[in-house]
Amino acid sequence: MADTVSSASVPVMLGARGYPTALEWIARRAEAFVIPLAALIVGMALFSLFIALVGKSPVQLYETTWRGGFGSWFSVQNSLSRAAPLLLAALCVALPARLGLVVIGGEGAIVLGGVAAAAMGVAAGGAPAFFVILAMGVAGLAAGGIWIGAVGALRHYRAVNETISSLLMAYIAIALMNHLVEGPLRDPASLNKPSTEPLAEAYRISNIPGMDVHWGLVVGVIACVLSWLLIEKTRWGFAARIAGGNVRAAQVQGLAVGPLIVGFTALAGGFAGLAGMLEVAAVQGSANASLAAGYGYTGILVAFLARHNPLAIIPVAFLLGGIDASGGLIQRRMDLPDATVLVLQGMLFVVILFSETFYGRFKAFNPDLWQRGDLLKRPDLLKGPSLFKRIA
Amino acid sequence: MDATEIGLWGVPLAMLGGAIRVSTPFIFVSLGEAITERSGRINLGLEGTLVFGAMTAYAVAVMTGSPWLGLLAAAAAGLCFGLFHGWICKFRGVNDIAIGIALMLFGSGLAFFFGKPFIQPSAPDLPAIPFGGWSDVPQVQAALNVNVLFLIGAALAVFLWWAFRNTRAGLILRVVGDSSDAARAMGLNPNTVRLIATGIGGALAGIGGAYLSLYYPGSWTEGISSGQGLMAVALVIFARWNPLGCFAAALLFGGAGALGPALQSVGVTQGYYLFYAAPYILTLVIMIATSSSSRSLAGAPGELSITK
Numbered sequence: 001m002a003d004t005v006s007s008a009s010v011p012v013m014l015g016a017r018g019y020p021t022a023l024e025w026i027a028r029r030a031e032a033f034v035i036p037l038a039a040l041i042v043g044m045a046l047f048s049l050f051i052a053l054v055g056k057s058p059v060q061l062y063e064t065t066w067r068g069g070f071g072s073w074f075s076v077q078n079s080l081s082r083a084a085p086l087l088l089a090a091l092c093v094a095l096p097a098r099l100g101l102v103v104i105g106g107e108g109a110i111v112l113g114g115v116a117a118a119a120m121g122v123a124a125g126g127a128p129a130f131f132v133i134l135a136m137g138v139a140g141l142a143a144g145g146i147w148i149g150a151v152g153a154l155r156h157y158r159a160v161n162e163t164i165s166s167l168l169m170a171y172i173a174i175a176l177m178n179h180l181v182e183g184p185l186r187d188p189a190s191l192n193k194p195s196t197e198p199l200a201e202a203y204r205i206s207n208i209p210g211m212d213v214h215w216g217l218v219v220g221v222i223a224c225v226l227s228w229l230l231i232e233k234t235r236w237g238f239a240a241r242i243a244g245g246n247v248r249a250a251q252v253q254g255l256a257v258g259p260l261i262v263g264f265t266a267l268a269g270g271f272a273g274l275a276g277m278l279e280v281a282a283v284q285g286s287a288n289a290s291l292a293a294g295y296g297y298t299g300i301l302v303a304f305l306a307r308h309n310p311l312a313i314i315p316v317a318f319l320l321g322g323i324d325a326s327g328g329l330i331q332r333r334m335d336l337p338d339a340t341v342l343v344l345q346g347m348l349f350v351v352i353l354f355s356e357t358f359y360g361r362f363k364a365f366n367p368d369l370w371q372r373g374d375l376l377k378r379p380d381l382l383k384g385p386s387l388f389k390r391i392a
Numbered sequence: 393m394d395a396t397e398i399g400l401w402g403v404p405l406a407m408l409g410g411a412i413r414v415s416t417p418f419i420f421v422s423l424g425e426a427i428t429e430r431s432g433r434i435n436l437g438l439e440g441t442l443v444f445g446a447m448t449a450y451a452v453a454v455m456t457g458s459p460w461l462g463l464l465a466a467a468a469a470g471l472c473f474g475l476f477h478g479w480i481c482k483f484r485g486v487n488d489i490a491i492g493i494a495l496m497l498f499g500s501g502l503a504f505f506f507g508k509p510f511i512q513p514s515a516p517d518l519p520a521i522p523f524g525g526w527s528d529v530p531q532v533q534a535a536l537n538v539n540v541l542f543l544i545g546a547a548l549a550v551f552l553w554w555a556f557r558n559t560r561a562g563l564i565l566r567v568v569g570d571s572s573d574a575a576r577a578m579g580l581n582p583n584t585v586r587l588i589a590t591g592i593g594g595a596l597a598g599i600g601g602a603y604l605s606l607y608y609p610g611s612w613t614e615g616i617s618s619g620q621g622l623m624a625v626a627l628v629i630f631a632r633w634n635p636l637g638c639f640a641a642a643l644l645f646g647g648a649g650a651l652g653p654a655l656q657s658v659g660v661t662q663g664y665y666l667f668y669a670a671p672y673i674l675t676l677v678i679m680i681a682t683s684s685s686s687r688s689l690a691g692a693p694g695e696l697s698i699t700k
Contacts, residue, residue: 102490102493158685159683160683161679163493164626168619168623169676171618171619172676175665175666176665301497337508338504339501339502339503340505341501342497342501343501343505344501345497345501346495346497346498349493350480350494352494353486353494357484359485
């Protein structure tokens with residue numbers, strides 16, 4: 001909370017207006033940090049209750065989650081590996097969200113990106129590894145970009161609801177993948193699990209030196225940082241934020257909303273397609289049904305938890321990657337079904353969305369109060385029954 | 393030609409039978425969603441409700457031996473999900489579409505969590521009425537073996553179509569859906585009306601789920617619903633929030649869904665997976681064809697966020 005800041009650290013941030021500016025700065029940002037954190041804790045508490053109700057020990061559950069996801073170098077690496085596709089899948093939700101669009105069909109872009117990359121990897125066989133991997137990345141980007149870009153185009157030019165169309169497109173993409181993997185692109189040698197031809201060893205993406213985590217993690221982090229720069233520091237991002245706030249206002253200002261929407265959704269889909277490419281080139285070695293592993297859906301949760309801020313996606317993806325990674329251990333150690341992780345994710349999601357209602361309701365987070373310095377003179381303003389009331 | 397050898401005629405016949413069989417969950421979910429959307433809210437979580445309803449119905453039917461108790465339990469579970477959605481959406485800043493997505497994940501997660509022990513045992517089926525007794529052709533008999541829920545769904549569609557226009561409750565629902573301000577001026581509480589509408593919508597989706605696990609396909613698996621709950625939402629828009637339109641659209645979707653199995657039954661195996669995507673493609677094409685950026689949708693409830 002804002003009032004826990006020690007006075008010793010404040011002078012460092014003194015602005016032209018002195019003391020209150022620093023507090024104002026903190027108050028403005030504390031809200032976006034404290035509320036999701038509190039929601040996370042409440043969600044965990046509700047989940048503990050659920051686990052207790054089905055007759056298991058919540059303490060053991062959290063201990064197992066910690067051990068499976070974060071407790072050792074081995075498990076941290078496991079979590080990081082799972083975070084890699086989540087970073088990109090979350091961007092597929094977060095970027096359109098800044099334009100006010102709810103795109104939830106990232107799974108489709110992941111799947112098609114993976115298939116396109118695998119096909120490219122086989123077709124370009126023989127070329128130098130660097131070019132093949134690059135071409136695979138471009139293929140993944142393009143496939144995902146076209147897929148979700150189409151959702152954005154339908155939204156803008158035909159007013160087709162993007163939430164429903166993107167999810168329908170995800171189902172179509174999975175059917176298309178099954179068709180391609182079992183038909184035209186099938187490797188005759190893959191008997192039990194239909195797959196495309198395996199990539200040559202030279203075209204596989206290797207691990208980061210010294211870690212058991214592939215380079216996809218670095219790609220994901222870079223994508224998040226670039227997305228943040230795009231949104232916060234460029235005029236396109238600025239235009240997108242205006243259009244996300246009020247489309248009419250953006251159009252009146254002469255902003256090209258159509259190309260903006262198509263561009264942002266295509267980029268978002270491209271990132272998801274890249275996640276599919278990484279799964280193929282670094283994990284699976286070929287495209288098969290394992291591509292539809294649900295990263296697209298967990299990515300939705302990551303993006304909402306990060307409040308569609310690309311930088312916040314990085315820690316959140318690690319957190320949820322860890323929860324994902326501990327699923328197997330929870331299943332084995334505690335004899336709980338593997339859907340336990342799904343229940344936890346669903347609960348967290350509901351609580352996070354509910355927490356949206358608390359923004360702007362706490363006086364302690366109101367920068368104006370801190371700016372005027374009222375609270376320093378009269379700390380009693382924070383107390384009393386009015387604390388919870390919405391500030392007019 | 394032998395009467396039982398009907399060759400390619402089997403395809404349209406299997407599609408007719410399939411349309412009746414496959415459409416029933418669409419009918420219930422889309423009617424439920426129509427009630428919810430008429431009140432001005434959209435509940436995307438019906439997909440999760442459908443899956444949870446399927447699991448509940450199957451589990452209760454296995455334990456009690458009565459499919460009807462299973463159906464009742466599924467409706468009650470759906471009601472709870474719907475009421476929860478309706479309650480949580482009344483808070484300022486809580487987005488009904490996002491909550492729907494969350495409940496979609498949560499409902500499926502809970503269903504898989506509790507449904508694990510019920511994948512093996514078999515539950516009693518809901519009864520069907522054979523209307524095909526006049527024919528000697530087994531395919532005709534199979535196609536006209538109509539489940540009671542389909543008939544109930546058809547009757548419900550007609551009833552809702554009538555009730556939306558001619559009853560006090562129907563009028564209240566439409567007023568709240570078209571303008572919260574007008575409803576408040578009439579002394580109605582929009583949140584209460586929406587809570588009830590979303591609750592009823594959830595209960596109907598639960599019944600749709602019960603049909604999935606207790607009649608067709610008739611067993612509980614984790615892949616039991618493949619987006620029916622979501623397609624139903626698109627279908628309601630296509631049907632212009634008209635219950636009779638929902639019924640017709642559900643039959644159309646059912647027929648599209650039956651295309652893959654029907655072709656397979658006469659030996660067409662090429663592009664098997666693509667035919668399975670037919671309902672999704674059809675939904676998308678219909679959405680594209682019926683939407684327009686220059687005019688708002690005719691008959692759309694004014695308070696509905698999805699059409700704004």
